[in-house]
Amino acid sequence: MDLKLREDIPIFQQITETIESGILEGLYQVDDRVPSSNEFAKYYQINPATAAKGINQLVEQEILFKKRGIGMFVGNNARTIILSKRKDRFYTDYIIPLQNEAMKLGITSEELSKLIQKGDVHEN
Amino acid sequence: MKIETKNLSKNFGDKKALNHINLTIEPNKIIGLLGRNGAGKTTLLQLLAGHFKPSEGEILINGENPFNRSHVLEKVCLISEANNFKRKLKIREILKMISRFYPNWSQPTAERLLKIFNLAPSLNAKGLSKGMESALSIIIGLSSRTDITIFDEPYIGMDAYARYRFYAILLEEYEAYPRTIIISTHLIDEVSNLFEDVVLMHDGSILLHESAEEMKNKSLQISGSLEKVTAFSEGKNVIYTTQIMGQKTVFIYGEKAIEEQQAKAMGLSVERCSIQELMVHLTNSQEEGLYV
Incomplete structure (x- = not known):
């Protein structure tokens, strides 16, 4: 989880990603309460409307649900929804920058896939 | 309270400080009013606080001109850089005097903030350092709980620690008691994440008025x-x-x-x-x- 703000993507998006990562990492389980927009505003020192925008997006995507007057909670299918969202973005967020850097360094695509497999071995 | 200016101009002699400004500010947002020195920010804010009349056009707070209207002005608090306390009064007396102007004044907030900024109510306001004077002004702004609270370069002489305390308390106060907060500052990087909207002025005109996020986008x-x-x-x-x-x-x-x-x-x-x-x-x- 990233607890510091970055300059390259909108702040509300960083709030959604922080909550999503918290759910993927198991910090928040189904029906757990996540921090409120005011709590995020206070932590990051940002406008509460910005934090609310991030949280509302997760409500729209049914990752969170709202209990009026109590707070925001993790939805039943949160994990599945986040995973499919993240997989969709994996190519643009990770593969393309990886290929760009490899190209700059003169690493061929065969070498690149070997390197990726090498990573696999380390994992196992 | 909604703020509206229609064709608003203000001249000081030959100098056009504001040049036909049309601006609408919706209630209960934190607004960053930005621009270079001489852009007209302070003039706009002083018109809002009813310090003088426009040369042309009008400025309206919930449809009413603030100039000489005390029932409007009691809902506007302008904290400006030149807010010096020249008279020989104790901090306690100053706060008591000012609290009478503002019907929503929160004495508990004032007392809490005095402690946070380390100001003893028995201190004489005349002998305060620049930083302490700024802190006192900020305490007044936050405790006033006016529907429109304006900070015009409020923290001259305040160190980074005190400024960050100010931002944190401002946010707390805003959440507890939502109102329109306008901040005019040159220390933009420090505070820009607090802005919901940004108004950028240049040469007496509005260059842009946009949500902070849209501006970055x-x-x-x-x-x-x-x-x-x-x-x-x-x-x-x-x-x-x-x-x-x-x-x-x-x-x-x-x-x-x-x-x-x-x-x-x-x-x-x-x-x-x-x-x-x-x-x-x-x-x-x-x-x-x-x-x-």
Whole structure:
């Protein structure tokens, strides 16, 4: 989880990603309460409307649900929804920058896939 | 309370401080009022606080002109940089006097903030250091709980610690008691994440009025090889250019997100600009020729 703000993507998006990562990492389980927009505003020192925008997006995507007057909670299918969202973005967020850097360094695509497999071995 | 200006102008002798301004500010937002020295920010804020009449046009707070209307002015608190306490009064007495102007005054807030900023109520206001004087002004602004609370460069002489305390307390107060808060400042980087909207002024006019997020979204900072960046930025609204070692960086404003994908596809590095960078370069672009 990233607890510091970055300059390259909108702040509300960083709030959604922080909550999503918290759910993927198991910090928040189904029906757990996540921090409120005011709590995020206070932590990051940002406008509460910005934090609310991030949280509302997760409500729209049914990752969170709202209990009026109590707070925001993790939805039943949160994990599945986040995973499919993240997989969709994996190519643009990770593969393309990886290929760009490899190209700059003169690493061929065969070498690149070997390197990726090498990573696999380390994992196992 | 809604703030509206219609064709608002203010002249001081020959100088046009405000030039036909049309601006609408919706209630209960934190607004950053930005611009270079002499842009007209303070004049606008003083008109809002009813310090003088417009030369032309009007300024309305919930449909009413604030000048000489105490039932409007008791809902507006302007804390300005020149807010000096010259009279020989103790802090306690000053707060008591001021609290009578503002029906929503929160004495518990005032007392809590005095402790946080280390100001003893028995201190004489005349002998305060610059930083302490600013802290006292800020305490007044936050405790007033006016529907429109304005901070015009409020923290001259305050150290970084005290300023960060101010931002944190401002946020707490805003959450506890939502109201319109206008902050005019030159220390933009420190505080820009608190803004919901930004109003950028230049030469007595409104250059832009936009949500802080939209403003950042419309900005791109593109870097890469001289040729590629030049090709990419052709025909776009470039507000700043710099180059070194065959590499070029341009700041572009007003483009759609699709440009970002294009730039990335060309292998260019893409970032967004900070509000402070945008303020600097947007208010400079008119005179770009002078600086190249």
